[in-house]
Amino acid sequence: MKLLFLGDVVGRAGRDAVSARLPGLIEKHGFDLVVVNGENASHGRGLTEAHYHDIRSAGADAVTLGDHAFDQRDTLSYIAREEMLVRPINMVPGTPGRGATLVESRGGYRVLVINAQGRVFMNPVDDPFRAVEMAVSACPLGEQADAIVVDFHTEATSEIQAMGHFLDGKVSLVVGTHTHIPTADHRILRGGTALMADAGMCGDFDSVIGVEVDEPLNRFLTGISSGRFTPAEGEATLCGVAIETDPRTGLTSRMFPVRVGGSLSQAEPAFG
Incomplete structure (x- = not known):
């Protein structure tokens, strides 16, 4: 199975790039499932x-969120009825929406998509490790799920790497979001889980993490x-990661960074 994960969509530039480029990527590479983080898609927040x-x-089969999940007022009115919209699983009990969802792919595979929020340099949330562990235990890889994708939304790359090792052999992909900068550490761990500390953003990189330069620069200079x-x-760059899983195990056999359009160096999957 071929899966594509795209990092945080930021504002109009990110949305336009997803609309313009994602359908072609799906057709070109034959992706069975696409997950997109949309937590900054609306005016940069929510x-x-x-x-x-x-x-x-x-073309997104599921959309994940993060710490800005409820920054747009209307999210509270629709999140509960949209089964393919996933907010962090470790938000406080009673938060509207769901932290995990089982998606049927184009090829008929069952993919569990989980969203979690980190605790390092982030607003207080419950333990992400135990929350994700419980979700995976309830829908194990190779049994109820043919693949499992975990979007871990946090500041610290160390926390994301720890989550990858914690879940190694139990999920297909652990990928970080939130910092908007794609990392070069994509790799498959010993147990077969793909790990990338940050997928990057779908946004304009002639910016400061997706926003116009003047205001963040002013704050750094003056406080x-x-x-x-x-x-x-x-023009935005679509950033993310693509994986191919072993149909027998659901673990990852191949992994590629994705950077399409905009000002960054380009990278696409080479599935062959």
């Missing part, structure tokens, strides 16, 4: 219902806020 449907219409962060609107 995800409106309209923008959620735009990302789904472009004073002079306005709101505004998403950059130049």
Whole structure:
């Protein structure tokens, strides 16, 4: 099975790039399933219902969130009914929505998609390790699930790497989101789990992590806020990771970084 994961969609530039480029990537590489992190898609913070449907219409089978999950007011009104929208599983009990969902892929495979939020340099949440462990135990790889994808949304690459080793051999992919910068550490661990510390963003890299340069630069220089962060609107790069899993085990046999369009060096899967 071939799976594609795309990092945080940031603002209009990110949304436009997903709409323009994702359908072609699916057709070119034959992806069975696509997961997209959409937590910065609407004006840089959160995800409106309209923008959620735009990302789904472009080819995303599931959309994950993060610490900005509820920054858009209308999210509370639609998240509970959208089964393919996944917020962090370790938010406090009673939070609307779901932290994991079982998705049927184009080839008829069952893929468990889990979203979790880290605790290092992040707002307080429950233990992500135990929460993810419980979800995986309830829908084990090779039994109820043909593949398992974990989007771990956090600041610290060390926390993401720890999660990868914690789940090695139990899930197909652990990938970090949130920092918006793609890392070069993509690898398959000893037990067969693919790990990448950050998928990067789908956004304009002529920016400061997806926002226009002036305001963040001003805050670094003066320590004073002079306005709101505004998403950059130049040509975006789609950043993420692609994996191919072994149909017998659900573990990863091949893994490739993905960077398409915009100003970064380009990289696409070489499935052959």
